[in-house]
Amino acid sequence: MAIEIHVPVLGESVTEATVGKWFKSVGDAVAVDEPICELETDKVALEVNATASGALTEIKVEEGDTVGVGALLAIIDETAHGKTSPTPTTPKADVAPAAAAPAAASDAAPAGGVRASAAKIAADKAVDLSKIVGTGADGVVTKADVLNYLEHGATAPAAAAGSNDTGSTVVADASPREEVVPMTRLRRTIAKRLKDAQNTAAMLTTYNEVDMTQVIKLRNQYKDMFEKKHGSKLGFMSFFVKACVQALKEIPEVNAEIRDDAIVYKNYYHIGVAASTPAGLVVPVVRDCQDRSFSDVEKEIVRLGGRARDGKLGMDEMQGGTFTISNGGIFGSLMSSPILNAPQSGILGMHAIKERAMVENGQVVIKPMMYLALSYDHRVVDGKGAVTFLVRVKECLEDPQRLVLDL
Missing domain, CATH: 3.30.559.10 (Chloramphenicol acetyltransferase-like domain)
Structure with a gap:
């Protein structure tokens, strides 16, 4: 049986929230009352828990999307048996795209984990996630981190040092001088x-x-x-x-x-x-x-x-x-x-x-x-x-x- 997960009542005068992060990915096993995602409102961040056990078969909204009270977030199939995620903050589907990066890129994912939206962009742009420092909670790499890296820090560290025409060593600044991180x-x-x-x-x-x-x-x-x-x-x-x-x-x-x-x-x-x-x-x-x-x-x-x-x-x-x-x-x-x-x-x-x-x-x-x-x-x-x-x-x-x- 398919169980729908909706945005709960958020509090007096609060009508919408932003999807902060997903703790689970499509295909993951979930248990009753287990947190599956986090919503950010004007005042607090709150977790949305699963109302049934089974497998997460659909995710209807992306991280960073704005959703209203009652909006459909995800669907759980009570009859299915999903795969188990290693930890709540590093779902398997989140780090899998890193393996699809070019051979020159490291397969190691950042220690803090990678959000699904960040992993998707990294895979599409062939970005080595191990070179990005996460600014999310507990060091999680966010979508904004990947976009910032693409704009300011796409030069690989190996190419940071070189020689100019005069033979003297030139050291490039691999780190961006500014970071643009959207306000929560x-x-x-x-x-x-x-x-x-x-x-x-x-x-x-x-x-x-x-x-x-x-x-x-x-x-x-x-x-x-x-x-x-x-x-x-x-x-x-x-x-x-x-x-x-x-x-x-x-x-x-x-x-x-x-x-x-x-x-x-x-x-x-x-x-x-x-x-x-x-x-x-x-x-x-x-x-x-x-x-x-x-x-x-x-x-x-x-x-x-x-x-x-x-x-x-x-x-x-x-x-x-x-x-x-x-x-x-x-x-x-x-x-x-x-x-x-x-x-x-x-x-x-x-x-x-x-x-x-x-x-x-x-x-x-x-x-x-x-x-x-x-x-x-x-x-x-x-x-x-x-x-x-x-x-x-x-x-x-x-x-x-x-x-x-x-x-």
Whole structure:
């Protein structure tokens, strides 16, 4: 019996996606719930799973094609027995065309694998795939990589060196000076949203600094006990989430948004925690942080971060945030001005903790300091509110007992 695989519902207001890559080729065996392809939407990359076991007999769309919700992707024959692929990312049909290249070309496929569309072009143009460095996930060679190689790097490395008429050696630059790689749908959406935020909001940033001594001391004192009891490590982010909730309760406009001609104040605290992934920046949301304990916050951040890195975040896990925290400090950033995550009115930027000389009671002492930055929409938040918000966050972090006592 033939089973049709269609594009699933992609989420609220999302009507189309781009076919990112096929994990299976025509003739491959598939099992129920096994991923057969990946779709890229404006917000996430998601896998489409087989709804039946059998053999993949037809693929209806190519990698890079745009498809709408409900579009036919592939057909599975439940009565057939297909061949088994070596790995999900390197189907046999993907690397087979490399063997059809001229004898002068190497038969070795790139370690990261080859997408079917890339292999087809390479076979048609007699391109040696082993000479192409893949830019896809895990080093997979994409269609864009092959096209770029044909345009800029078609000279074989063996011909890179030679002699001119004067007898001197001439070394050619075999690598292209520029690479043209099409933006993914997710990257295009990130770029558009960031620019829209700059164009729409009256964005301003205020700064402060916080002494992290007490948080570090408390974390070091209880981190082993915390992990033993709750099964998760005690990080810094849970302190910042809880401190922001305290500050947002006092300065509600930072937790608000403009909707039409009204300001909507929210009495719940869905905190977005920005995460960097190979596909781009995503902001999964930790919901109802006002009702969560430190351990609940830590576990949810770890869970969402893992799903973000694996490209498995659902649309519902990234929608509905009321405030965002971005931690550039993990990459070494000392200070930056984060861009608002529209339609939110505030975003807190964390940065690297650095020991600095500070004056305390007339004495110079060394303290672990962090710069904080709050970018806010001045249409909603006045300067006084923004500064007060940062001061409250600073007070909670420099005296973390406030968080326990809800002060």
